[in-house]
Amino acid sequence: MSVTPDSLTTSPASQSNSLVRRFSLTAFKEAIIKGLLFGCAFLSIFTTIAIIWVLLTNTLSFFEDVSLAEFLGDTRWTPQFEGEQKHFGIWPLITGTFLVAIIAASIGLPLGLLSAIYLSEYASPKMRNIAKPILEILAGIPTVVFGYFALVFVTPFVLRPILQTMLGFEVGIYNALSAGIVVGIMIVPTVCSLSEDALRVVPNGLREAAYALGSTKLDVSVRVVVPAALSGIIASFLLAFSRAVGETMAVTIAAGQQPVLNINPLQSVETMTAFIVNISLGDTPAGSIEYKSLYAVAFTLFALTLTMNIISQWVMRRYREEYQ
Amino acid sequence: MTLNSSPQPETPSVPTPGPNNDSPDMNTANKSGVVPKLRPTDEQPPTTALGQFAKLFQNSRNEPGVPNPDQAPKIEAQDLCFFYGEKQALFNVTIKVPPRSVTAFIGPSGCGKSTFLRTLNRMNDIIEGTRLAGKALFDGQDIYAPNVDVVQLRKKVGMVFQKSTPFPKSIFDNVAYGPMIAGQRNRRVLGEIVETCLKRAALWNEVKDRLAESALALSGGQQQRLCIARSLATNPDVLLMDEPASALDPASTARIEDLIFELKQNYTIVIVTHNMQQAARVSDFTAFFFEGRLIEIGETQTLFTRPKEKKTEDYITGRFG
Ligand SMILES: Nc1ncnc2c1ncn2[C@@H]1O[C@H](COP(=O)(O)OP(=O)(O)OP(=O)(O)O)[C@@H](O)[C@H]1O
Ligand SMILES: [Mg+2]
Numbered sequence: 001m002s003v004t005p006d007s008l009t010t011s012p013a014s015q016s017n018s019l020v021r022r023f024s025l026t027a028f029k030e031a032i033i034k035g036l037l038f039g040c041a042f043l044s045i046f047t048t049i050a051i052i053w054v055l056l057t058n059t060l061s062f063f064e065d066v067s068l069a070e071f072l073g074d075t076r077w078t079p080q081f082e083g084e085q086k087h088f089g090i091w092p093l094i095t096g097t098f099l100v101a102i103i104a105a106s107i108g109l110p111l112g113l114l115s116a117i118y119l120s121e122y123a124s125p126k127m128r129n130i131a132k133p134i135l136e137i138l139a140g141i142p143t144v145v146f147g148y149f150a151l152v153f154v155t156p157f158v159l160r161p162i163l164q165t166m167l168g169f170e171v172g173i174y175n176a177l178s179a180g181i182v183v184g185i186m187i188v189p190t191v192c193s194l195s196e197d198a199l200r201v202v203p204n205g206l207r208e209a210a211y212a213l214g215s216t217k218l219d220v221s222v223r224v225v226v227p228a229a230l231s232g233i234i235a236s237f238l239l240a241f242s243r244a245v246g247e248t249m250a251v252t253i254a255a256g257q258q259p260v261l262n263i264n265p266l267q268s269v270e271t272m273t274a275f276i277v278n279i280s281l282g283d284t285p286a287g288s289i290e291y292k293s294l295y296a297v298a299f300t301l302f303a304l305t306l307t308m309n310i311i312s313q314w315v316m317r318r319y320r321e322e323y324q
Numbered sequence: 325m326t327l328n329s330s331p332q333p334e335t336p337s338v339p340t341p342g343p344n345n346d347s348p349d350m351n352t353a354n355k356s357g358v359v360p361k362l363r364p365t366d367e368q369p370p371t372t373a374l375g376q377f378a379k380l381f382q383n384s385r386n387e388p389g390v391p392n393p394d395q396a397p398k399i400e401a402q403d404l405c406f407f408y409g410e411k412q413a414l415f416n417v418t419i420k421v422p423p424r425s426v427t428a429f430i431g432p433s434g435c436g437k438s439t440f441l442r443t444l445n446r447m448n449d450i451i452e453g454t455r456l457a458g459k460a461l462f463d464g465q466d467i468y469a470p471n472v473d474v475v476q477l478r479k480k481v482g483m484v485f486q487k488s489t490p491f492p493k494s495i496f497d498n499v500a501y502g503p504m505i506a507g508q509r510n511r512r513v514l515g516e517i518v519e520t521c522l523k524r525a526a527l528w529n530e531v532k533d534r535l536a537e538s539a540l541a542l543s544g545g546q547q548q549r550l551c552i553a554r555s556l557a558t559n560p561d562v563l564l565m566d567e568p569a570s571a572l573d574p575a576s577t578a579r580i581e582d583l584i585f586e587l588k589q590n591y592t593i594v595i596v597t598h599n600m601q602q603a604a605r606v607s608d609f610t611a612f613f614f615e616g617r618l619i620e621i622g623e624t625q626t627l628f629t630r631p632k633e634k635k636t637e638d639y640i641t642g643r644f645g
Contacts, residue, residue, distance in 0.1 A: 205489040206491060208447065208450065208485065209485060209491070209551070209554075210501075211447065211450060212483035212485075213478065213479070213501060213502045213505070213555065213558055214475045214476065214502060214505065214558055215475070216475055216505075219505045223501070223504075223505065224491055227491075228491065228492045
């Protein structure tokens, strides 16, 4: 639509000084766009609520058959067995999940933080421009690839030669360690980019003040910048940890499906996510108690990761306030 | 490497004035060259614009204790030029700063005061693409010599910034930072250093009961005095202060000025200020910078009451800048 000078001068709207709103095509379009945008926003909120509702109702119906005491008190998880042998104690899945997540965290968090310190404090702008896209590529690799990498490379070519052949520990083909290692690598980009943001917003004046007191670059980074960005770094750790807890494909492939209470990282474990995948893929009849146990596990997982996300958001908000 | 004082054999005289002012492109009013008379004010003595400063010196505490300029200079620059990339920010600055004195740098915004101050503890090294020509000496040693330990230099030449920059740590840890990175681990020794420095910075009484609290909870003036205490803790010889009071209220400013006067007994102080009265009050020597050049330096009282250069007079009487 072109606006000619003519249309500007002759249109009554532009001449009148009245502020009363009239119906116009523009206003109509505005209304439609506003409605569409609201619809989109509402859709995602609605989906979230719907998911929580489905989770909650199915979980409640699971607890009609299985007591909460058994769920939280038993140490056996054997939904596939019959009769007396059937147990629904969540602990094997929780320990499996956290075993993998803790291994991942002990690899991914330091690695991510160190690379963040390097990028923010040491790297030249040129180096940073090369390194950051590489990290983003790492973040873009499908997790199933990481799973196969653990299964066909890390276990047979790294863990077995070192731990089994050289040191004599037995390493299962499915094991928590290989899964933890690849999940650790997976969370490096998350930790690195969030921590780097936190480090970069530390005011330059603090760095200069530290240099002026006779600091080396290492003193400045480790004693001033990192402590000043600590809450942001902790938030990135929590977020990355909750990602490791929720990670599905890689652990399903690499850690196996052994729901036993076991903290030996060289043996197979089953994480909560891996169990959910198993039930979803298997021929478990809908409505059966095994099927409903999926929801109870999913709800536990949801509650755990939600708690961690809320804590990390809270920490992050606090730290933003510090410098404003 | 060592940066200890070594007595200078030769005895330089009064701080040497910078290159003579003969740049033709001064775009100030008054090209006649006649010393202008300002409108007479109600107050009697000041008949000229400079008179206002004469009054300041009537009860000046500086007068009796003007340091002996014949001593070996603590800091010296010889034909110092400085470049930010292609842009030259300092032109042939030559200056001598005697020990245990206060030297004020004045000049309009952007004339290179901060840049020059930062060359004296090599803070400009941090900025990429900068270059320096000429010489800067600390106790007669070239601070840009290849074998100089910059970390050691910065401990000897401390710096206080315009914006107070307390670390987000406790008050104690802020002051103890310098000794701690220098390897001091003994809490008792650190405690003594913290107490001495906080007392010297006139902050001890206000914070002695809350040393473990965050330094960020202090007021602006307290934070600035904390930063001064923190600089003192590395046991410097020289304290460079870049507009240390410009963000403070008059009461805090007065405290900092008192403090500078106290510190003069033990330290050589260079202070950048935009406040002429402040320069007149606290300093023994004043250096006037303009467009990257040192125009004039002299005893503060002389410079403010009988400036040699026309530009200096125009600036201190508020005709430009
Ligand atoms: N980091 C930098 N990069 C490039 N140019 C700079 C930089 N810092 C300062 N300059 C330039 O150098 C010149 C001198 O700046 P400087 O900060 O020393 O002035 P100043 O006298 O301290 O001014 P002010 O009184 O406003 O603090 C200015 O023209 C400024 O633009
Ligand atoms: Mg400045």
